[in-house]
Amino acid sequence: MWQYLTVIVILVLCLFLIGRKIHRQFKLATDTRNKTGCGCDCSGCSSPACTPEHQIKKVK
């Protein structure tokens, strides 16, 4: 039984995270004023718009 409960918790977590990801991607990609981009996370995505704001470091 504990195995089934653990699997259910993991599945709910996955659904939540994937759902949130899709929602964010959808929001980013459809927002015409967005400056930080599609958030597709693709390895080949060289889009300057694909860099999340938190990755822009503050220097000095």
Added chain:
Amino acid sequence: MNQTIRMALAGNPNAGKTTLFNTLTGARQHVGNYPGITVEYKEGVFTHQNREIILTDLPGTYSLTAYSVEEVVTRDYLVNERPQVVIDIVDASNLERNLYLTVQFLELGCPLVVALNMIDVAKDRGIVVNPEKLSALLGAPVVPIIARNGQGTQTLVEQAISQIDRQWHPRDISYGEDLDAVIMDMIALVTNQNLLTSTYPPRFTAIKYLEQDDQIRQKGSQEDSATASLLEQKVTQISDHLQKTMDAYPEAIIADHRYGFIKSILRQGVQTHNFDTDRLYASDKIDKVLTNRLLGPVLMGMILLGLYHTTFSWSELPVSWLESFFGWLSGQADSLLPDGPIKSMLISGVIDGMGGVLGFVPLIMLMFLGIAVLEDSGYLARVAFMMDRIFRVFGLHGSSVMPFIISGGIAGGCAVPGVMATRTLRSPKERLATLLTVPFMNCGAKVPVIALLIGTFFSENKAMYMFFFTLLSWVVALLAAKFLRLTVLKGAATPFVMELPPYRFPTLRGLAIHTWERTWQYIKKAGTVILGISILIWAMMSYPELPAQRKADYERQRQEVMAAADPALVAESESPTETVSEKAQALRQQITAIHRQESEQALRHSMAGRIGLAMEPISRLAGFEWRTNIALVGGFAAKEVIISTLGTAYSMGEIDPDDSESLAQRLINDPHWNQVVAVAALVFIMFYAPCFVTVVCIAKEAGHWGWAFFSVCFNTLLAFLLAMAVYQIGSRMG
């Protein structure tokens, strides 16, 4: 912290804006040695002498007239956001052309600092620029810099800060007697009627009317149609007059005078040539060979083939190590964990699903390294230049080539920035035709899927097949574009001029950063999104479970087989030793067959199995069985999911816990897969519906969800017809 300063970074394409942006902010925005990298603006923050500076990197543009989206974005940002200072980055080795934009900034009147970039390249070409003299003549500070290594950038920031309190002060340039007179009239009209004066200087508005700037004319009409109409009349009158007297339009005369203004500046000792100006630069010499009409395409083919050959041959060993590692991990999990759903999820969902994607990390890494070399050296721009000739035949614009390459034209790109890069196209129909066909390229997510199928079924000539499938992606994309241009997107072609950046030696650091960032993105995506989707797909493949009655039936069948056999034989067949007698081996096979049947029935009974089976009557025409269907449906979320789903599906069908073979071996052993099915699957995967994010981007860029829907349907239908043709013809040919 003192006040926050807002600075904007502008300049011609490929002048080094993004490099300077990265140097100043410490960001790692993508920099490519080809024009058109920045299609919308982005912001970064850094501090200088305890002051926070917000730096905005604007798209590269040659002018401030609304001919293209970049020009509109840049101009709108400057007039609407009013940055406190604009850093205009100019290429010191192409000063005359770069100063054309500078002159327009001066006409706009924004506080300006000129960053004289690539002084090292200019020096190599024998060009010496006198920044003090240039500064005095332009009336704005000029700072020599090398953005790549940061030389001069601190002085640049200090000079920029010194300009922040300056008021906007437009500079007047004479456009000849005729135009100057009409400009004065128009300025008076604009000023008296307050037409757009809150946004643009009156002289700037007048000049843009003369340049037939659609956006300004539209805004003018919306704000005050009567005044706008008067301005239009004046433009028509002067245009007619100039046409009669000089056989030229106002736009051409304005451009001539701007260049005249620039030439007069350069001739005053600002720029001197140490070498003969006719001397062929090294880049030009290399281009004579690499972009030769006949030799160029041959060399391009050889370079691509070399890239694929190196990638496949060098990655073979590390890929096999990773396969062995995941096989070992699977075995460990199997022996350590108790039977149950967690064990199944870990082995089939996580290790075989995500592990299948991670196993290709060495191949992806080498592919990205090769592409980074081509990109940083400037060769990709030459590829675009050579492809331009072909593109025109298929009704596409020369500017369409770069979006294709960004999307994975050489393999390993991404369709999302490719779709966004179509903004450089001015004709809406050419732009739509491009953004609907760029998803046909082999993006970074498709590469591991293609590599898996090629490596599994065509292991002898992997590089050659990769080259073939790359060519196929271009051919299909161009034919689809031609079809669209002849049907739903009919229209005339527009002219195109392409700038070829000089060749540069890629730096080791640059290559390492580009390669690692893309590889890390791949690993990160596999460990997050793909992992999550793999687990969900595992659940869809596991539930609902077979009814207890059917499970009991299979158990009964096993018991019956055991009961009918000699107890000694049963004991021998259940022993862990591999070498057993023939009879014991036959018993093992009988039990295994029942297990296999049960596993397959359980999979078919699951939610994913039912979806895959429902699609099978149609997908069979292209040779795809239900497990492949599930993987292809999953691929709509992200193409890497195809591998993880196949990994999970074939792992769950596996009944021998000790047999931890790779996905490639499982596919080879599966009776549903062969070379013909593999080619049909490859064709379908390359051309069917773009991933979810790309579809949303198409809707955004096309301005209508209808085009996104069209893209999904058109691509899937085309892909299926092609895959079906491959399978049907291939099967009949044996």
